[in-house]
Amino acid sequence: MKNDIFALQTEFLAAVFEEDDQFSQRLNSTHNLPAALSIKIYSGSVLANVMKALGEIFPVCKSLVGDAFFEAMAESYIKSHRPTKDRLDDYGESFSLFLPTFAPVQSLPYLPDMATLEWQVHQVFHAKDVAPDNNAVVLQKMESGEVDPLSISLVNIPGLAVLSLAYPVQKLLEMYWLDDWQEVAMDLEDTQLLLWRNGVNIHSQVLTEEAYRWHSQLNKPLALWSLQENFEGFNDLFATGLQQGSIEMLATS
Amino acid sequence: MKYQIQGTGLGLRSDHYQTILAEKPDIPWFEVMTDNYMGAGGQPHAYLEAVRQDYPITFHGVGLSLGGGQPLSPNYLQRLKALINRYEPTLISDHLSFSKSPQHNSHELLPLPYTEQVVQHFVERIQQVQEGLGRQILVENLSSYLTFKQSDMNEWDFVSEVAKRADCGILLDVNNIYVSAYNHGFSSEEYLDNIPAERVQEIHLAGYEEQDGYLLDTHGAQVYPAVWQLYQKALAKVGDVPTLIEWDTDIPNLDCLIAEKARADAIRQQVLELKLTSQEVKCEE
Numbered sequence A: 001m002k003n004d005i006f007a008l009q010t011e012f013l014a015a016v017f018e019e020d021d022q023f024s025q026r027l028n029s030t031h032n033l034p035a036a037l038s039i040k041i042y043s044g045s046v047l048a049n050v051m052k053a054l055g056e057i058f059p060v061c062k063s064l065v066g067d068a069f070f071e072a073m074a075e076s077y078i079k080s081h082r083p084t085k086d087r088l089d090d091y092g093e094s095f096s097l098f099l100p101t102f103a104p105v106q107s108l109p110y111l112p113d114m115a116t117l118e119w120q121v122h123q124v125f126h127a128k129d130v131a132p133d134n135n136a137v138v139l140q141k142m143e144s145g146e147v148d149p150l151s152i153s154l155v156n157i158p159g160l161a162v163l164s165l166a167y168p169v170q171k172l173l174e175m176y177w178l179d180d181w182q183e184v185a186m187d188l189e190d191t192q193l194l195l196w197r198n199g200v201n202i203h204s205q206v207l208t209e210e211a212y213r214w215h216s217q218l219n220k221p222l223a224l225w226s227l228q229e230n231f232e233g234f235n236d237l238f239a240t241g242l243q244q245g246s247i248e249m250l251a252t253s
Numbered sequence B: 001m002k003y004q005i006q007g008t009g010l011g012l013r014s015d016h017y018q019t020i021l022a023e024k025p026d027i028p029w030f031e032v033m034t035d036n037y038m039g040a041g042g043q044p045h046a047y048l049e050a051v052r053q054d055y056p057i058t059f060h061g062v063g064l065s066l067g068g069g070q071p072l073s074p075n076y077l078q079r080l081k082a083l084i085n086r087y088e089p090t091l092i093s094d095h096l097s098f099s100k101s102p103q104h105n106s107h108e109l110l111p112l113p114y115t116e117q118v119v120q121h122f123v124e125r126i127q128q129v130q131e132g133l134g135r136q137i138l139v140e141n142l143s144s145y146l147t148f149k150q151s152d153m154n155e156w157d158f159v160s161e162v163a164k165r166a167d168c169g170i171l172l173d174v175n176n177i178y179v180s181a182y183n184h185g186f187s188s189e190e191y192l193d194n195i196p197a198e199r200v201q202e203i204h205l206a207g208y209e210e211q212d213g214y215l216l217d218t219h220g221a222q223v224y225p226a227v228w229q230l231y232q233k234a235l236a237k238v239g240d241v242p243t244l245i246e247w248d249t250d251i252p253n254l255d256c257l258i259a260e261k262a263r264a265d266a267i268r269q270q271v272l273e274l275k276l277t278s279q280e281v282k283c284e285e
């Protein structure tokens, strides 16, 4: 019995995603709503909805190429990458990998990097929050001797991403954020970038090689003492991390 | 008071966060699209926390896929439960629809045939959700653009049967009744007459778009006169249940929504006063 519902649902979705039209046989056709139109209404709504979600996740890409170009790109992506996740917010991870395969994008070689950056902005936007006074509390405990410095670890905050990009697309992101578009050269230029969020504000910063290595390693907790040993610029990196709120101090007792 | 929330609420939309927090408009409650707050943190939660300080809220979701053939998503339910614990909504609702198969998620509210088998399927799933959440949910009737040859019952009997047997509430979307009645040629009044009034715990009002030969439920326009009329009838039947002005696309400024809310309030007052008067007359007899 349940199998019947299951089969119907699979056929319905295949029809909605224009993969199969068997489903129309299950429908009543009326003068105003023939079965083919019914399916078209649902297909159109699904496509528009998913396309809108992509536009919200990749607003800079959309601004750069314009609505019509973006819609064509999004439609082609949706056709080759069907949404399967529970949440529409989780859809679009592979958009940046898809873009180089979409022929018209070949004249905009920096666009895949832009999509990579925007996907990370989206992750950082929704990431878990950290208690704003956490580091101050740990530092105080360390100074008062309540916590042994050897037991302290550092880790990136959850709302942080480290990126290595071939184009300086963060310039486009910043212009979008400020709504101040200027002519900017998008030439090949290796860029290591940090993206992090404090409260509701997202920041970006170009990283030095050492800072890139620092944040790349801090995607998992590392002992403070080992970081001190391994990073020549430890004092600066540590101070900057605390001041930015991009690292979290963990005290394991 | 029959319910913890009363009167006409509005959907909480990110476009209005700032205005709501700055002006604290006189709105009795907000409906929150649960699926927009399933992320771990950040701006959506910061604003929802702040709004929640001043207003009661309800949760309205599109992601449960209550009619789905696959098992309910434990991850989705877990997130929903965490949100409920954090924000304590007065009501929790989703739709009498499904959205996914193993190969796809349409993120759309897709209808199923109206049959005993499908009733039973919904009943089991709604009960699972209610057990998992430890409280009752409301299910909303859809606007639809197709009917199944397989259906052997009316939509209103289907909705009523599911609600009674699952022991859940009904979120009666009056605009959806109107849209589906128009699209499929049934009577909106007959629909209303046959809905168990005692199960209706919330009403939705929204605007549709006229297309060539059918109506499209867009949630992107003012409520149409025919829907206001149907709302009057619905209130006369179900009494003073909270009502939501639902507006999700081409979202206007808050003042426009407040004007729609005022219209719903006026109708509510009129209908409920009339109801009261007629009850008094009855008492005198």
Ligand SMILES: [Fe+2]
Pocket: B140, B173, B204, B246
């Ligand atoms: Fe609704």
